[in-house]
Amino acid sequence: MNELYWIERLDAVNVTFVIILIVALVWLVYVFIESNIESYSEKECIDKGIYKAKKVSCVIIAISLLILIFTPTTKEMYRIIGIGETINYLRQNETSKELPDKCIKALDLFLDKITGDNKETNSNNTTR
Numbered sequence: 001m002n003e004l005y006w007i008e009r010l011d012a013v014n015v016t017f018v019i020i021l022i023v024a025l026v027w028l029v030y031v032f033i034e035s036n037i038e039s040y041s042e043k044e045c046i047d048k049g050i051y052k053a054k055k056v057s058c059v060i061i062a063i064s065l066l067i068l069i070f071t072p073t074t075k076e077m078y079r080i081i082g083i084g085e086t087i088n089y090l091r092q093n094e095t096s097k098e099l100p101d102k103c104i105k106a107l108d109l110f111l112d113k114i115t116g117d118n119k120e121t122n123s124n125n126t127t128r
Contacts, residue, residue, distance in 0.1 A: 007081075011074045013067075021064035028057040 031053045035045060047049055072080060090096045 007074055007077045010072060012072055014073055017064045017071075018080055019069050021061060021068065022100065023059040024057045024064065031057065074127065 031050055035050045040048065040050065
């Protein structure tokens with residue numbers, strides 16, 4: 001039950017980091033524009049913390065991007081768990097290994113029946 005709770009919270013985590021990413025990007029653009037418009041000297045940039053602000057916002061952007069890339073959404077996580085469990089079950093179950101052959105044989109018989117019926121129907125239509 002604990003896993004289901006955390007799976008449901010994944011979308012909230014993604015939204016939170018999208019907001020953090022957007023704020024950090026806006027801050028980086030603001031600092032970049034301010035430092036270029038005001039034409040600060042290197043000493044003034046250090047005194048005002050412009051270099052530090054740029055570095056901090058770049059680190060926040062990088063961390064947010066990594067978390068967004070590697071954190072699945074709720075839908076993706078359900079697919080990962082569902083498909084993973086299904087594959088594990090199919091690998092362990094001996095009966096499931098015979099299913100593809102049986103399905104192909106059943107489809108073959110079904111198609112033979114359909115095409116056989118169609119031949120009879122077509123021959124009846126052409127003789128009229």
